[in-house]
Amino acid sequence: xxxxxxxxSLDEILPEEEATVPEEIEKPEQESGDNWSWxxxxxxxxxxxTVENLTAKAEETSKEKDVEETAEEKEExxxxxxxxxxxxxxxxxxxxxxxxxxxxxxxYGVGHIILxxxxxxxxxxxxxxxxxxxxxxxxxxAAQTSxxxxxxxxxxxxxxxxxxxxxxxxxxxxxxxxxxxxxLSATQIFTYGxxxxxxxxxxxxxTLSISYSDRDTFVEAVDGIYTAEALALPKNxxxxxxxxxxxxxxxxxxxxxxxxxGFIFNEDGSTKEKVQFDEALKYFDTVEIKTDAEKSVxxxxxxxxxxYADKPSDVVLKYYDNAYTLAGDFSYMFLPSYLGVAWExxxxxxxxxxxxxxIARNSNDTSAYYYTIKTYILKxxxxxxxxxxxxxxxxxxxxxxxYSIKAEILRRENKLDEAVAMCKKGIEIGTDVEIYRQEAxxxxxxxxxxxxxxxxxxxxxxxxxxxxxGGNVSLETLNTAALIAKLTGEETVYNEIADVFEQQGMEFxxxxxxxxxxxxxxxxxxxEGKGEV
Amino acid sequence: xxxxxxxxxxxxxxxxxxxxFWEHLFCRIIGIPVSDARYLQATELCGHxxxxxxxxxxxxxxxxxxxxxxxxxxxxxxxxxxYLGLFYLRPQVSEAIFWIYAVMLYLGISLMCNIxxxxxxxxxxxxxxxxxxxxxxxxxxxxxxxxxxxxxxxxWLEKNAISVLLYIIAVVLGIVLL
Numbered sequence: 244x245x246x247x248x249x250x251x252s253l254d255e256i257l258p259e260e261e262a263t264v265p266e267e268i269e270k271p272e273q274e275s276g277d278n279w280s281w282x283x284x285x286x287x288x289x290x291x292x293t294v295e296n297l298t299a300k301a302e303e304t305s306k307e308k309d310v311e312e313t314a315e316e317k318e319e320x321x322x323x324x325x326x327x328x329x330x331x332x333x334x335x336x337x338x339x340x341x342x343x344x345x346x347x348x349x350x351y352g353v354g355h356i357i358l359x360x361x362x363x364x365x366x367x368x369x370x371x372x373x374x375x376x377x378x379x380x381x382x383x384x385a386a387q388t389s390x391x392x393x394x395x396x397x398x399x400x401x402x403x404x405x406x407x408x409x410x411x412x413x414x415x416x417x418x419x420x421x422x423x424x425x426x427l428s429a430t431q432i433f434t435y436g437x438x439x440x441x442x443x444x445x446x447x448x449x450t451l452s453i454s455y456s457d458r459d460t461f462v463e464a465v466d467g468i469y470t471a472e473a474l475a476l477p478k479n480x481x482x483x484x485x486x487x488x489x490x491x492x493x494x495x496x497x498x499x500x501x502x503x504x505g506f507i508f509n510e511d512g513s514t515k516e517k518v519q520f521d522e523a524l525k526y527f528d529t530v531e532i533k534t535d536a537e538k539s540v541x542x543x544x545x546x547x548x549x550x551y552a553d554k555p556s557d558v559v560l561k562y563y564d565n566a567y568t569l570a571g572d573f574s575y576m577f578l579p580s581y582l583g584v585a586w587e588x589x590x591x592x593x594x595x596x597x598x599x600x601x602i603a604r605n606s607n608d609t610s611a612y613y614y615t616i617k618t619y620i621l622k623x624x625x626x627x628x629x630x631x632x633x634x635x636x637x638x639x640x641x642x643x644x645x646y647s648i649k650a651e652i653l654r655r656e657n658k659l660d661e662a663v664a665m666c667k668k669g670i671e672i673g674t675d676v677e678i679y680r681q682e683a684x685x686x687x688x689x690x691x692x693x694x695x696x697x698x699x700x701x702x703x704x705x706x707x708x709x710x711x712x713g714g715n716v717s718l719e720t721l722n723t724a725a726l727i728a729k730l731t732g733e734e735t736v737y738n739e740i741a742d743v744f745e746q747q748g749m750e751f752x753x754x755x756x757x758x759x760x761x762x763x764x765x766x767x768x769x770x771e772g773k774g775e776v
Numbered sequence: 777x778x779x780x781x782x783x784x785x786x787x788x789x790x791x792x793x794x795x796x797f798w799e800h801l802f803c804r805i806i807g808i809p810v811s812d813a814r815y816l817q818a819t820e821l822c823g824h825x826x827x828x829x830x831x832x833x834x835x836x837x838x839x840x841x842x843x844x845x846x847x848x849x850x851x852x853x854x855x856x857x858x859y860l861g862l863f864y865l866r867p868q869v870s871e872a873i874f875w876i877y878a879v880m881l882y883l884g885i886s887l888m889c890n891i892x893x894x895x896x897x898x899x900x901x902x903x904x905x906x907x908x909x910x911x912x913x914x915x916x917x918x919x920x921x922x923x924x925x926x927x928x929x930x931x932w933l934e935k936n937a938i939s940v941l942l943y944i945i946a947v948v949l950g951i952v953l954l
Contacts, residue, residue: 325811335828338809346809346828355797355815362794366850369880373857376877380860432873436865 375412379405379435386442389607394638395446396607402443405435440468448485449605452579453543455496458489488536488573495532495540502526503544507551518552539569543577546584556588575604582614591618606638616648620655628652643669647677650685655770659689666698676705680723684769687727696731699724703736718749722776726755730765752776778820784937785822790883791847791890792816792823798843799893800825806835820935824894833912836901837920840927844891851887854880863950885943892930892939902928 320330323339333340386401413431421428447461465474465486474483506523509515527541546562563584567577578601585593594614601611612635619628629652636645646669653662666682669675679702686695703724710716721740728736744750755776757763768776785792796815803810803825812826830836858881861867867874892898905912905920912920933939 335809336831337828338811342811343809343828346811347804347807349800349804349810349813349825351797351800351813352815355793355800358790358793359797362790362850365883366853369857369883370853372861372876372880373853376857376861376865380864383865432876434865434867434871434873436861436867438864438866 375408375433379408379412379433382408383435383439383442386439386446390442390446393449393605394607395449395605396609396639398442398446399450402435402439402446405439409433409435437468440464444468444482448482449575451485451489451573451576453492453576455493458492462486462489462493485573488570488576491534491536492540495530495537499527499530499541499544503548506548514551518548520548520552520554523548535569535571536573539566539571539573539577542566542569550584556590560585560588560590560593575601578604579608579610582610586614586617591621594618602634609635609639609642609644612638613644613648616652620652623655625652625656643673643675643678645669646672647675647681650678650681654681654685654688657770659685663689674705676702676709676717676720679705680717680720683723683727687730687765688769692727692731695727696733699727700733700736703740719776722752722755725751726758726765726768726776729759780937781820781935782818782822784889784934784940785816787940788886788889789816791851791886791888794850794887795823795843795847795890796825798846799827799839802839802842803827806838808835808839820894823890829896829900831904833901833904833916836897836904837924840893840897840901841923844893844927844930847887847891851884851891853884855884855888858882858884859946859950863954866954881947885940885947889934889939889943892934893927895928895931895935898924898927898931 320333321336322329323333323342324337325342326339328339328341330336330339333343335343338346382401382405386398386405389395389397389401412433416432417428417430420430444461444464447464451457451461465482469479469482473479474486503523503526506519506526507515524545527545530541532538532541542562543566546559546566549559549562563577563581567574567581570577578597582594582597582601585591585597595618598611598615598618601608602615605611612631615631616628616635619625619631632645632649632652635642635648639645646665650662650665650669653659653665662685663682666678666685669678670682679698683695683699683702686692686698689695702720706717706720721743725737725740725744728734728740741751750756751759754763754768758765758768793815796813800810800813800815808830809828810825811828812821814821815825816822827839830839858877858879861873861877862881867877893901902924904910905917905924910917930939933942
């Protein structure tokens with residue numbers, strides 16, 4: 244259409260050879276009004292004006308213009324930094340179009356591709372190792388926190404969890420490696436590291452008691468972890484001191500134990516009717532001792548002699564206190580048994596004092612809480628008993644002792660229904676002989692003798708199961724079970740327990756015998772005094 | 777400074793080569809011409825490829841962050857696992873896991889020391905996004921701000937070999953404190 248219009252317009256301008264100048268062309272002359280001969284000019288130009296000529300001329304002019312502009316642009320664009328060609332037309336500011344096309348396909352090195360693949364595998368394996376290490380480390384961190392907060396039992400427990408994680412990961416790794424080669428099936432790659440070992444040893448050192456097995460385990464652990472040189476380092480001074488103390492105890496025990504046993508026991512192992520207390524003391528005076536640690540051990544032997552000789556409480560406690568004091572930094576090793584001795588000898592203020600020390604040292608010391616609560620119950624200070632009961636739960640959230648001791652507090656407060664409810668709550672969480680026993684006592688006091696018997700039977704059966712599996716038998720449970728069985732007319736169980744006592748050469752507690760005879764009531768045993776059978 | 781930079785790149789050779797490879801790979805994917813694909817050379821290009829100085833915002837941003845992200849993804853597990861295992865758990869030297877952790881730590885540091893773009897690329901990206909004549913929209917500016925700052929900072933640290941120095945300090949602290 245544009246072409247047609249163009250042609251038409253040119254035809255109108257040039258219809259004949261003697262074409263007239265159109266009005267539109269005349270206008271410039273009229274407007275300009277100078278000496279320019281418009282007619283002449285038109286005459287001259289018109290001679291060359293054909294459609295073809297004009298078109299060709301226009302194209303030529305355009306091309307010339309383009310060439311000029313392109314040259315200018317090319318100059319402005321700059322040159323390729325590689326080949327020196329103009330960057331004109333290139334999308335890059337550095338490379339020409341040709342170089343750009345070439346550089347968009349720059350080849351990778353084979354080695355680099357292999358490295359990338361290898362790194363993919365290495366990264367995947369690393370993430371597995373990282374996750375496993377993180378899992379182990381999180382438990383070790385928990386152990387470290389517990390240790391720093393003086394919760395030594397928790398610290399050891401956290402270390403056990405770390406060890407379990409290590410075992411689980413190693414089992415998985417061994418299974419995978421074992422499927423590749425049987426030789427690799429026993430591979431144990433992961434360990435919990437020396438930090439965990441250190442936490443275990445230090446926690447053990449802080450929770451050591453004077454029992455031989457405790458000391459032996461600790462000494463073995465130290466021997467396994469530290470070399471003599473490492474143990475001598477200042478940073479391990481505390482461990483070394485504890486280690487040396489245990490060694491001293493072992494050495495003195497080895498020296499005196501055989502001779503000491505001769506003063507206490509008959510050849511068949513039974514206790515002598517008349518313990519040779521004075522002879523034993525004379526012997527101890529002859530033993531060569533230099534350090535306080537050695538003196539402490541000797542005092543401990545004197546305490547045991549006094550204990551077996553049935554000496555008065557103050558004598559027994561005096562020797563134990565000497566041993567405790569002379570032990571210096573390691574007096575805490577005597578604390579657990581000192582608490583028991585003080586409790587047995589009814590030195591209740593001493594119990595509270597020692598328990599306070601024990602709890603300050605190790606907030607996980609549940610036996611210290613236990614004796615504190617028992618003492619407050621005895622003093623009928625149920626508020627403080629309750630406070631320590633809650634502290635005990637905080638120190639050992641998973642422990643079942645809380646439920647039994649709490650039930651005892653409630654029972655002593657005559658809140659028998661609440662005591663039973665507390666026991667039931669504890670039973671839901673776990674099986675514990677003492678919880679069943681406490682439930683049975685509370686039910687008995689509520690005159691629910693049938694349910695009481697069922698509960699105490701559970702306690703009795705559980706304690707028997709524990710005995711079969713090598714656990715301790717609670718004499719308190721056996722006495723309570725015998726008493727309730729007798730009172731509820733369950734003669735079979737009573738006779739069974741009586742036979743056990745007879746076989747072991749033991750007798751029922753006095754309070755049980757008196758209650759069976761009707762000399763005292765059930766309430767008098769469990770609602771007054773120590774409340775123990 | 778250039779010598780220290782090159783030494784740092786050769787000390788972390790695995791990360792350098794891998795970073796160069798990722799740059800090369802992403803340049804090809806994004807469509808940026810690469811004129812020199814030698815990942816290791818004794819110039820400031822060590823650990824990088826010589827590529828076009830793009831003026832496209834998206835291209836500039838992606839080539840700044842993507843290769844680094846790849847090295848972070850690969851190296852983070854190695855670094856954390858190695859550091860935690862070696863300096864927190866502290867296995868004994870005689871145990872195999874000690875050496876596994878040691879290799880992991882080296883590889884992790886090696887990769888994490890090579891996460892930054894060339895400083896010029898980081899500046900170019902910053903200029904395109906936040907420069908005076910930037911026409912980037914506000915959403916892009918917000919989205920790209922933290923990565924761009926990180927690219928700039930890490931590029932400066934790497935340029936001056938400070939990143940290697942920081943990791944060496946971290947290792948020493950691990951040995952001494954943990």
